[in-house]
Amino acid sequence: MSFSTDSSTLAERYGPLELRVMECVWREAPTDVRAVQSVIAREGHDAAYNTVRTVMERLARKGELVRERDGRQFVYSPVRSRTETRELVARGLVDDLLDRHGDLAVSFFVDRARQDPATLERLRELVREMETEGGDD
Structure with a gap:
């Protein structure tokens, strides 16, 4: 992923993996953990499914993402636009x-x-x- 010039502003709010996750969710919402982990892996970053899930759950607790049940999994959407x-x-x-x-x-x-x-x-x-x-x- 090529971060735009304002990513440094967003880095004030998020850690590196949180920002990658948020970038994916902003682009793909609503989305699930597996889809985000797949995008991050395709971009050449090593992040295990459980790590991505933990980050997304933490972002939901922080009020950055909304988490809704979709069958047996959760889908996530951003609370605010990028x-x-x-x-x-x-x-x-x-x-x-x-x-x-x-x-x-x-x-x-x-x-x-x-x-x-x-x-x-x-x-x-x-x-x-x-x-x-x-x-x-």
């Missing part, structure tokens, strides 16, 4: 950065935006939208 999960992780990282570094973090974002006129204009648009909406989210 995009929603990536946004959740990114929001958490930014919140943490702002909580820890406040004004310094904000000034860094503005300095970064100054390097790209399109980004700076987008930042201005976002500020105007927030002012128009009253800033309440």
